Amino acid sequence: MATTTSLLTPRPVLAAPLAPELPARVRALRPSPAVVRATDLLAATAGTLLVQLPSPPPEPAVLLGVPVIWWFLLTWTSVPRAGLLLGLVGTLLATTGPAAVPPGRMLLLTLGLVAVALGTRRLAAAGGTRVVLVGDPTALDAASTELNRPGSRFAVVDQVPTGPGAVLAAGALADVAGHRSADAVLVLPGAGLDAAALRRLGWELEGHGVELYVGTGLLDVCAARTSSTRAGGLGLVHVRRTVHAGPGRLVKAVAERVVAAGSLLLLGPLLLALLLVVRLSSPGPALFRQTRIGRDGQPFTMLKLRTMTIGDERPHAELLARNEVGGGVLFKLREDPRVTRVGRVLRRYSLDELPQLVNVLRGDMALVGPRPALPREVEAYAADPRRRLVVRPGLTGLWQVSGRSDLSWEETVRLDLSYVDNWSLGLDLWIAARTVRAVLGHRGAY
Structure with a gap:
């Protein structure tokens, strides 16, 4: 692990890995x-x-x-x-x-x-937008992890821990930014710098061609929901409320039912063939019916092609001990002995989920939405996961295009909450397009 640069205390603070120093030739060419x-x-x-x-x-x-x-x-x-x-x-x-x-x-x-x-x-952008983080030591690692996620346009090159009442030497942060070839300094909430100190910092960085960012403390709020405004001399960020009703939601509901109906007509012969294969391959019905929790906590019967041996729906104690998903809510096992040979193929290509198009047509589910939850999972929900229940669950969603069963419980919840809070028709179209790639790539399908 790398250590941060401290301008206030000789004690190093453990931090997430920092971006490497840029070669002099690259710095000169940027x-x-x-x-x-x-x-x-x-x-x-x-x-x-x-x-x-x-x-x-x-x-x-x-x-x-x-x-x-x-x-x-x-x-x-x-x-x-x-x-x-x-x-x-x-x-x-x-x-x-x-x-x-x-x-x-x-x-x-x-x-x-x-x-x-x-x-x-x-x-x-060679090496990304290189930033020096400034903030409370407890916030530095979390912010560095977020900024260094794959696909981020930022690369953290150094971290400067501060605290309440911190007094930075004049030009100190500008010197750190210059030494690390940084493009910007990002001041996190809780950094202990008042308005006058931030203003002076902006002046210092301006003379060195370094940008200044001030963190808002918001997480998983898309840019489309935010706008900057002022009250007197105070700069504010306005976060618009989540859209749960209106023309966009009506378009989504109508369009998804039309697509579901068309898909059932187009894929009807394939679905009938799969029903026959499941029925003949192992004892039991071809369709699997299971109670799931939908919008506003209302239960509904979800349809799937049966992929397990009959009577093995709930995992027993031995299997629970082998659960590969942390958090104690979800159960996933890569080599689940209850899954039939045909079931493994159906799961690998997500064919077992085709009957859920009927659920979409009924209005129990959406084509795109949070993962449909089991009643026992909802009983174990804390306050945050319950937010998932304000919209209909989906046949696909951010959880599916981001890894499905490979995700931890915390990652699944975070993706679902991000979808619920930042929903738009454009986001649905993006997820639908990515679903094709996720299904063909089989990532997290087991």
């Missing part, structure tokens, strides 16, 4: 945000001039307009989306208006600008 934006404008201007040759003189409106539009698009959205929009607009103007830039050249210009923009941003 462009600043201002250089990145200037490169965007320069590339757009030079590219627009080139694609208008050899037909001089260049159109002034096009020569000025394309760089300005490109700069605006990059400010407003991501590089790939900006490239798509620029290509569409340019092609439309070239085919319907004066052909100052032929469609083929416009396509080449767009591809070139996207390549330049992606390249400069990748170079600027």
